[in-house]
Amino acid sequence: MTEKKWPETWQDTNPGLMIFKPGSSRSYLTGGWRAQKPIWDNTKCIKCGVCYLFCPEACITEDAEGFFMADLNYCKGCGICYHECWPRAIKMVED
Amino acid sequence: MSKRIGMEIAMAAAEAVALCRPDVIAAYPITPNTHIPEHLADIVADGDLDCEYIAVESEHSALSACTGASAAGARVFTATSSQGLLYMYEIVPVVPSMRLPVIMCLGNRAISGPINIWNDHSDYMCVRDLGWISMFASNGQETIDMCIQAFKIGEHADVMLPVLVNLDGFQLTHVVEAMMMPDQEEVDKFLPPRKPFAALHPDNVVSMGTLGLPDIYNEAKKANDEALINSKKVILEIWKEWETMFGRKYEPIMSYKANDADVLMLTMGSMGETAQVAIDELRKEGFKAGLLDLKLYRPFPADELKKAVKGCKNLIVIDRAVMSGGAAAPVCAEVKSVLYDEPDRPVITNDIIGLGGRDVRVEDFIKIFKKAAKAKPERAYEIYGVRG
Incomplete structure (x- = not known):
């Protein structure tokens, strides 16, 4: 059975929009809100992880080498990582 | 027991x-x-x-x-x-x-x-x-x-x-x-x-x-x-x-002497009991007066209201709140909205009474009743008894 993203009709909604499956916010992709996206310059990155700590969407992850990247399915382009990155390794570019 | x-x-x-x-x-x-x-x-x-x-x-x-x-x-x-x-x-x-x-x-x-x-x-x-x-x-x-x-x-x-x-x-x-x-x-x-x-x-x-x-x-x-x-x-x-x-009956709109009434008054809350006495007095004077007492405000009992006012000529809606700048006081606005599509709707008047604890007396209901039975007021609603 393919799962619907949204109940199609008001009759399909659970009372009070209750959700019985945990982690459902993962299926809500917020990347479409974005106007700009963060780009990392790994030659400047010192792997401090400040971007990872400050990301309000928790969409920044660390790769095998210890560098960071944003999951663009969820990144809203708020620019907080860019603002907090003190070695200035992050740039915001038009998406 | x-x-x-x-x-x-x-x-x-x-x-x-x-x-x-x-x-x-x-x-x-x-x-x-x-x-x-x-x-x-x-x-x-x-x-x-x-x-x-x-x-x-x-x-x-x-x-x-x-x-x-x-x-x-x-x-x-x-x-x-x-x-x-x-x-x-x-x-x-x-x-x-x-x-x-x-x-x-x-x-x-x-x-x-x-x-x-x-x-x-x-x-x-x-x-x-x-x-x-x-x-x-x-x-x-x-x-x-x-x-x-x-x-x-x-x-x-x-x-x-x-x-x-x-x-x-x-x-x-x-x-x-x-x-x-x-x-x-x-x-x-x-x-x-x-x-x-x-x-x-x-x-x-x-x-x-x-x-x-x-x-x-x-x-x-x-x-x-x-x-x-x-x-x-x-x-x-x-x-x-x-x-x-x-053994105690509840209905969305309780009625008192309303069956053969020409003029009905509609109240909500404790005013209803005072209004009942007024209805008795008016009946003694020969008026065919009756009372509707709204018990259920949400969901609004539209069908019951339509049924309850069938055959009456005047309906006096008594409100106990002002809907500032609105088309009528809140209960009356709702009542008018329900009755708009009824072919034989009564003439509806609206009095606001008892604001901020001002006494609501039997004679007040009698006065409102007699005024409404006489002529349709110029304004959609009035604050009864206001000085000035």
Whole structure:
């Protein structure tokens, strides 16, 4: 059975929009809100992880080498990582 | 067996709520409802009710605590009035949207300003459109009956909505009246323990109060509106059951000498009993006068109203709140909207009476009646008895 993203009709909604499956916010992709996206310059990155700590969407992850990247399915382009990155390794570019 | 008691109505309401075995009560005292949560606090402190009584620091917290407790599956109760209701306002629409039964007594009181602690319906009118089932009691007996009925209605599997029991501040809350108080056995028989549709528990994950963005908000609102409209069926069933068990009849619109009436008056709350005396006086003078008493304000009993006014020439709607700058006072605006499509609708006049605790006397109703029977007023509504 393919799962619907949204109940199609008001009759399909659970009372009070209750959700019985945990982690459902993962299926809500917020990347479409974005106007700009963060780009990392790994030659400047010192792997401090400040971007990872400050990301309000928790969409920044660390790769095998210890560098960071944003999951663009969820990144809203708020620019907080860019603002907090003190070695200035992050740039915001038009998406 | 029910017992005949003489008691202040607010305290009797507390006793009736205690008979419903609430699991959680959270309330903050405010005039004139104070004696309800105060007496419940006594009952809990005396060990007569096994209940978590949360002494909160505000009404905002009171209803928040009740909402959380209801989400966890508890039977919950709170009470407030006027500014207290306005202080909890932010949470008021959240409860029905989460489909959680919370029972609240509202000791109706005017809202500021000017600051006033006395009775009118302006506090309720602030929350009438937020999704709560709403009843208005005319006397002490109806207050305690409605308190008990409210739990059964709100918690019903086909309803799952909060219920407001309105009782006029002072006129009802502080008056000692003779009432029939059901006993524990009767209430236990009428009201089984709550069986929640879902309850917060670590073993059964559920998210409540979820986000509803443009993709789903319309559908959520429609579902909630339908739930409130459809609750009337259950309310009528439960009132029927109440009548069978306790012999006291409840209908969305109760009528008094209305069958052959040319002129009907429509009131809500404790005014109804005063108006009944006025109807008797008018009947003695030869007027074919009758009374409609609105017991259920939400869901609004449109069909019952259409039926009740059939054949009458004049309908006088008595309001106890101002809908500032509106087309009429709140009850009348609703009544006119319901009757607009009726081919033989009566001439409707609208008087606002008893604001901020101004006395409402039998002769006031008689005056309003005679004025309305004579000619249609120039303005859509008038504040009766205002000086100047």
